[in-house]
Amino acid sequence: MSLAYAAALFLLLLSSSSLSALQVPPLKGRVNDLARIMPSDRARTLEERLARFEKETSHQIAVLTIPSLEGESLEGFSIRVAESWKIGKKGFDNGVILIIAQNDRKLRIEVGYGLEGVLPDALASRIIREIIVPSFRANAFAGGIEAGVEAILKVP
Numbered sequence: 585m586s587l588a589y590a591a592a593l594f595l596l597l598l599s600s601s602s603l604s605a606l607q608v609p610p611l612k613g614r615v616n617d618l619a620r621i622m623p624s625d626r627a628r629t630l631e632e633r634l635a636r637f638e639k640e641t642s643h644q645i646a647v648l649t650i651p652s653l654e655g656e657s658l659e660g661f662s663i664r665v666a667e668s669w670k671i672g673k674k675g676f677d678n679g680v681i682l683i684i685a686q687n688d689r690k691l692r693i694e695v696g697y698g699l700e701g702v703l704p705d706a707l708a709s710r711i712i713r714e715i716i717v718p719s720f721r722a723n724a725f726a727g728g729i730e731a732g733v734e735a736i737l738k739v740p
Contacts, residue, residue: 606656608668611646614638619649619686621725630730637737643699644671644679645736647729652687661685662694672696680736682729691716693736703739711735 609618614634615627622630634645646669653661662683672679677696680703684691693708715735719728 605664606650606654606661608661608664609648609650611669611671614644614646616646616648619651619684621649621684621686622729623726626726626730630733633737634733642673642676642678644673645682645733646671646679647682647684647733649684649686649729651685653685653690658683658685658688658690658692662692666694666696672698682732682736684729686725689720691720693732703736707739 609616613631615622615631617627630647634647638644648665662681665683666679666681669681670679671681677698679696680699681694682691683694691712693703693712695703695705695708711732716728716732719725719731
C-alpha cells in the first residue's frame with residue numbers, strides 16, 4: 585500500500601468518524617431545552633433563577649436537554665459539551681452542566697474542577713438518584729429538572 589493511499593484512507597476514516605459523532609449544540613442560554621421537555625414559561629423562570637444565582641455567586645449553571653445521544657456515550661458527550669461551552673468563569677472553572685438525554689433515559693451533572701470540592705461526583709449522583717430520577721419516573725420532567733437545579737444551587 586502506498587503512503588499516499590494510506591494517508592487518504594486514514595483521512596477518510598477520520599472524517600467519517602467525526603461525522604457520526606453527535607454535534608454539540610451552540611450555547612443559547614442557561615436553559616437549552618432541545619428535547620422540548622419543559623414548558624417555555626418554566627424554562628424562562630429557570631433561566632432567570634440561574635442568572636440571579638450567577639450574579640450572586642459568580643458560579644454558572646446550564647441545562648441541556650437533547651432527544652438522544654445517537655449512540656454516543658453520555659460521558660464523552662458531556663465532556664465535549666463542557667469543553668465547547670466553557671461554563672464557569674475563566675481561571676475558576678466554576679461551572680456545572682446538567683445534561684439530559686431524554687430518549688436514552690440518561691442524565692449527568694458535569695462539574696467544573698473549581699466546584700468539585702463542594703459538588704463531588706458522589707453528591708451529584710445522589711441529586712440525580714434521589715431528586716431528579718423520581719420526578720422523571722412520574723413523567724414530571726420539568727419538575728425534576730427544576731428540583732435538580734435547586735439542589736445544585738444549594739450546594740455551593
